[in-house]
Amino acid sequence: MSHSLPTLAPPLCRVRQRRLLDLMSARGIDRVVVVTPEHVQWLTGFRPHRLMSAAVSLDVDGRCVLSAPNTIPGDVAADEMVTFEAQRLATLRQDQPAAAIEALARATGPAGSLRLGVEGSALGPALCRLLGVTDPDRLEDVEADLQRLRRKKESDELAMIRHAVAATEAMYAAAREVIAPGVSELTVFSRLHAAAVEVLGEPPTALGNDFCCGSPGGPPRPRAIEAGELYILDLGPGYRGYHADNCRTFAVNGAPTDVQQQAWEAIVPVLRHVEATVRPGVSCRRLFEDAKRMLDEVRPGGFFHHLGHGIGLYPHEAPHLNPNWDDVFEEGDVFTAEPGLYGDDLRGGIRLEEDYVVTATGVEKLTSFPLEL
Amino acid sequence: MSHSLPTLAPPLCRVRQRRLLDLMSARGIDRVVVVTPEHVQWLTGFRPHRLMSAAVSLDVDGRCVLSAPNTIPGDVAADEMVTFEAQRLATLRQDQPAAAIEALARATGPAGSLRLGVEGSALGPALCRLLGVTDPDRLEDVEADLQRLRRKKESDELAMIRHAVAATEAMYAAAREVIAPGVSELTVFSRLHAAAVEVLGEPPTALGNDFCCGSPGGPPRPRAIEAGELYILDLGPGYRGYHADNCRTFAVNGAPTDVQQQAWEAIVPVLRHVEATVRPGVSCRRLFEDAKRMLDEVRPGGFFHHLGHGIGLYPHEAPHLNPNWDDVFEEGDVFTAEPGLYGDDLRGGIRLEEDYVVTATGVEKLTSFPLEL
Incomplete structure (x- = not known):
């Protein structure tokens, strides 16, 4: 039976990414970084295990980077994938959010002076530092926008x-x-x-x-x-x-x-x-x-x-x-x-x-x- | 049977708060604000519903303020409790984290120049702003400390x-x-x-x-x-x-x-x-x-x-x-x-x-x- 279970389709994840990219263009946002499991899943099709972290970066030119726990997942919508150690010899790390963002930032380079969109309630100051955010006042909160974009179901x-x-x-x-x-x-x-x-x-x-x-x-x-x-x-x-x-x-x-x-x-x-x-x-x-x-x-x-x-x-x-x-x-x-x-x-x-x-x-x-x- | 189900005891929550207060004194931290459900529960005994937010503030003088969804909970360890509207006519709000922090900040006053301890992976920039944080570089990440303090079980x-x-x-x-x-x-x-x-x-x-x-x-x-x-x-x-x-x-x-x-x-x-x-x-x-x-x-x-x-x-x-x-x-x-x-x-x-x-x-x-x- 399991072969017939429905999953998110990478081409339709790209349609969802496009909706966010249109918003970024309109608002002058260079990059969006998301860490909540819902937004990681909605954008890429990758759903992290409930005890594991993940992070996604989407640049206004369309490049999508996924930071995934332990192993590269299959059948997801991302241009580059990196992994971080969510477990060591099977032990879950409690510092996974930082580990996920560290791996992501190594792939994307520091945010520096980019106009960065984030989930305003979720991306803590330690994670902002790891992303190389130099001016927290320049961060754009796109959390409510993401929630609004999720309304139309593909x-x-x-x-x-x-x-x-x-x-x-x-x-x-x-x-x-x-x-x-x-x-x-x-x-x-x-x-x-x-x-x-x-x-x-x-x-x-x-x-x-x-x-x-x-x-x-x-x-x-x-x-x-x-x-x-x-x-x-x-x-x-x-x-x-x-x-x-x-x-x-x-x-x-x-x-x-x-x-x-x-x-x-x-x-x-x-x-x-x-x-x-x-x-x-x-x-x-x-x-x-x-x-x-x-x-x-x-x-x-x-x-x-x-x-x-x-x-x-x-x-x-x-x-x-x-x-x-x-x-x-x-x-x-x-x-x-x-x-x-x-x-x-x-x-x-x-x-x-x-x-x-x-x-x-x-x-x-x-x-x-x-x-x- | 339900009368005999175990619960966290407010006096022992105060013991846990004391452990954090000792750390705050030693580190020169004036106030800690936590938003993750585990830390809210560990400090106060109040466990928010899985679809609801909450927040806790603990000042170095021992004053504990709990921001709880919808109604004041009973049998918890807090000196002051405030509520926020987690639902409107039963509809869950998606902006609960901000609503919880807004209610908390009304009770505590702005963080201003206080030395503030936070969960470094969790307290997003929108929440920092609502708390009145003026200098994000002065925030202290106490997330790993809280995890370490949780080790000894009462x-x-x-x-x-x-x-x-x-x-x-x-x-x-x-x-x-x-x-x-x-x-x-x-x-x-x-x-x-x-x-x-x-x-x-x-x-x-x-x-x-x-x-x-x-x-x-x-x-x-x-x-x-x-x-x-x-x-x-x-x-x-x-x-x-x-x-x-x-x-x-x-x-x-x-x-x-x-x-x-x-x-x-x-x-x-x-x-x-x-x-x-x-x-x-x-x-x-x-x-x-x-x-x-x-x-x-x-x-x-x-x-x-x-x-x-x-x-x-x-x-x-x-x-x-x-x-x-x-x-x-x-x-x-x-x-x-x-x-x-x-x-x-x-x-x-x-x-x-x-x-x-x-x-x-x-x-x-x-x-x-x-x-x-």
Whole structure:
């Protein structure tokens, strides 16, 4: 099976590098150096082991240098690769960030008077020194720019996300089998984890946060779930860093009450409204307000969180379906919509969440598991 | 069960802060600011959610300020706590590091001309600016110092590690049940994960790297394990960031060959030698050389990695039982010893690893699962 696992494609990594190069040209930046694993991966396709460092340099002329732990990786988008000793006789070094930058700087030469773009929250002063930065005031913070450039997903990224979505579908199927009064939340969590491992073909890089029964969310507890409760399973498995994020709600004893069923019937039309409305140019804030109005009509104040968000290498990216931002949908966005209603009489509440990609004319739904309680 | 889960104790966090304060006094450092989750947790007992930021400031007069996401945490060692908005209507912000530092700087005032200690690889230039750093050349890199101070484990940390060790014992018991010819490595991995969840009482924060049968190590694969192979299970579950790390090796069909059994009999005496030899003042390098000599006598070149390492909030800490370092055992060290032998005729090899704490006069073993194949 493993031969068919999706990976990032070097030619599409070059497309992502080109987006950054265009920004560098426009802003007069000579070189960008990144050290966070997400940006190393996004630019080159190389994903460092979670206990290892890496660094990438991209010059405005297009030259990309990757500093990788231990060995030269295959099938990545870089013009030159250097390595550093991440381990010595198998022992991980704690000074890997410096070792990665030292190796990078040997290949690129000192930054000197170059206009250098960096991740403003991540590149510490010791690393700046190793890069040969002479005037920290001339550094350009491109971290938020990189996050914005990550918004549009190329087809290789979409394949990674689809693989993570496939894990959620198997997790819901496992949930239907395991959920019953008296079962521990920890047992449900482990069964869902196992289903994700099986479908992904390897351990997930994330799993999600909400495995708490009779509650809007939270981690699983050593507690038996009860008949009458609703179990919100908001699943966020990660496949090599790329996240799915969707949600189903299950009645523990398979028999929702009338009030639970009525709430469910009020939530589903919000998803249909999203599907009928979203296309490039539509306001995310307006869509949030539509959803809020639809849900407040049924249960005032029962909906108290965002309507959704982009997903990718970070679980919450732009576009934000949230009145605290003012985003507009763009083609290539991959986003979630997750209307919900909560209240003591709902014994936990209901949240239903789908994943979508924005096309030229509307949305394509990435999720297919039935919505029923 | 959850009431009995071990946590870091604020009075012992103050002991850890005191160790840093002594270093600051000796080095003329006025204030240390840390942003990595490990150092925030080690100093205050507050462990930020893996998707959230935090920051801590410690002044040389002892005043500790914690900047925490969303809400003031309970039961932590800090004189003042401030919060920042990590989420807006449940949406995680991608600019949390800056938000955490902004809130911290409002409480502490600008660093100005203070002598400021920071994590040299982690505190980016944007964060330095928010702290009011006027001269980056005056920053002191205390990252390696913090890593060194973390070496001696207080009793609360030892309790966290013991809880993680308990997870490994349950994982080995599960391994004995599930391992059989034809079973997938992914299935073994999931069963061990479930055993860890059950004992920890919550999801682990790590699980380890080696779940690959017939091999010295590596991640689990969608592959059926075979009779005749040895299965090295090097387990590193994390409990709220604190790692266990120990290893057992299982014959897939329960019947090791003579050559496998002979290798096993050469490895066990190395562990006995460690237990008889280690006490404060003993050279880690010398111990490595003893082990290398003992194992080379039986199978020249069959042992090609470190003999062990410290464990804690990072899986590989000092002391290093590795000739690339020159450490000496100290009271309070928590370390592993992991002699092994490998070779094609061993069908994967054998590694046996125990965890120990160094006492005033020797070692106490933290692991108890039988060593047999």
